[in-house]
Amino acid sequence: MIHRSTVHEVLIAVFQVRAFSDPDAPELAVLLWQRALDPEAGTWSLPGGTLRDDENLAASARRQLAEKVDVRSVAHLEQLSVFSEPERVPGDRRIASTFLGLVPISAEPTLPTDTAWHPVSALPDMSFDHGTVVAHARHRLVAKLSYTNIGFALAPVDFAISSLREIYGAALGYQVDATNLQRVLSRRGVIEPTGRRAPSGKAGGRPPALFRFADNSIRVTDEFAALRPPQT
Amino acid sequence: MIHRSTVHEVLIAVFQVRAFSDPDAPELAVLLWQRALDPEAGTWSLPGGTLRDDENLAASARRQLAEKVDVRSVAHLEQLSVFSEPERVPGDRRIASTFLGLVPISAEPTLPTDTAWHPVSALPDMSFDHGTVVAHARHRLVAKLSYTNIGFALAPVDFAISSLREIYGAALGYQVDATNLQRVLSRRGVIEPTGRRAPSGKAGGRPPALFRFADNSIRVTDEFAALRPPQT
Structure with a gap:
């Protein structure tokens, strides 16, 4: 095997219950941003990115989340699983620590132009394994509600x-x-x-x-x- | 800050309920091995070590656990938190994904000479932050029992x-x-x-x-x- 560099990243699945087409039938939504550049330009990604040398995972999650949403609107943030398959993304190996974030239905945070809420039931074309991360985070949310x-x-x-x-x-x-x-x-x-x-x-x-x-x-x-x- | 390399490791807290001094009062015990070499020679560590390029975290945990205990005796193994403080160990940064392992009271696996069960209530001098990892894993075990x-x-x-x-x-x-x-x-x-x-x-x-x-x-x-x- 060719030796590759390994970097560590965080990915945050931020959920909010929101009304889309039918105001009386709110749905669970997840916050995504659209990649302007390759790899996988045009696909939708979870907020997150590379861990810095001087921060721990929780600090990194908060910092990177702040680039996409007012973090004061995030009422709960917790660490979930690590996604560590060696080939999960092309190029350098990226080990992803995933987080669950929740925003109350009453909050309407301002979003950057590349960022939008999407119903979990109808995700757009997702980057890499980010669709799997969303499914896993939703599964954990359902369990924790119980x-x-x-x-x-x-x-x-x-x-x-x-x-x-x-x-x-x-x-x-x-x-x-x-x-x-x-x-x-x-x-x-x-x-x-x-x-x-x-x-x-x-x-x-x-x-x-x-x-x-x-x-x-x-x-x-x-x-x-x-x-x-x-x-x- | 001086740029350092970052490596990813796994650490497994393996628990078993065992009798120590009083056969009628079993205690929760954790599997530890004693470091022969520096850093921190003589202190006790959790099983684990560096993630290989070609394995995911769960495979790495099973492989490294097998160096210390017959893994067939481990009835449950699951991922817990990641310990990511930049200065948690000296030298290269090491990001530790921790696991919880459980061995039934009826099993008596053979152990290497550097490895032993220790009561959680009286841990020996522990390496790095491994004592904190044990405390965290025990806390999760208690919650999950409920x-x-x-x-x-x-x-x-x-x-x-x-x-x-x-x-x-x-x-x-x-x-x-x-x-x-x-x-x-x-x-x-x-x-x-x-x-x-x-x-x-x-x-x-x-x-x-x-x-x-x-x-x-x-x-x-x-x-x-x-x-x-x-x-x-």
Whole structure:
């Protein structure tokens, strides 16, 4: 084998639930930018790039994300898997540490002209293995929605349960029942009532109660009762 | 800053629940080898080493683990975080992808002379940041015990609940109630009765029922009922 240089890069899959064609049917979207230059000019890439000598991966992810989006709108950022297949890109070997980033539905960050949100269900022609990275990150998001409070980073500050149901449905890729969602998330202390009601109900009925997430950093919400550490 | 080369390495934290001084009080142990040469000669390191040009991280982890332990005894191996602080080791920059490995309590793999199990509660003088890697991996193991069936990789093929309680207690670092453990793990379909009983009870009483894990690969065991995909 010919010896090649190896560089380390970060790639960030930033998701937001957004309305595209139908304002009543929001979808999970991912932030992509279009390559102007070869290799693979015209294809769409995840934000990211080469790790600098003087930064760790998390700092690099934040720095490179800032080139594409206002990072203050990113409510959650965490490391996912490393993509390390020797031939994953042409030329020098590139080992990619991937990150998951989440933007609340209520944020509308300004984007550079080469950058846009795309529905995960209809990705454009993707660069290299970036489509696989998106699929992996979405899979992790779905898993984490089931055992953590990570929904806080997709939801607005306060919300009616019907809105939260749309957000979960878009992120999961299938519909969930609003009553079950409220019951399970309330019982686990993930969401709590704000004591206020929305200005008006969508259908003109009684204004719905508003809820909020109890925390705005990630935690496992369902430790087995039997496995909790002793209270001290 | 002086430009340095960057190499990528893997480090594997392999855990097993083992009895040390007290045969009735097994502890969580980690597999370490003692460095004969500088840097840091005499300190203890995790299995691992430099990624080769022609292998991905998972293949590298398996190859390097095989130098220290019979990998057939490793029932579970998964990627954890990347340690990427620029100055984490002297000399060339080394970016470390870390792995979690688990060996069932019933296995007694042969080890090279430089390699030994150490209780996590009393680690020897550790090389570089390897002590931090062990702490991080243990933290992830504890979390995963709460929302997955990962205990399968620490337990023997079949076991009395009293034995499983000792294994969970050692891995978690605090005691759990045997009745709760059986109820929660049974309800979630993590463990199931084998229909057989142990040859004899420890205290000479009625032989205890034997259980087994329902699966021998990892899965999330507690997706919210409300968040499960529709059955098709």
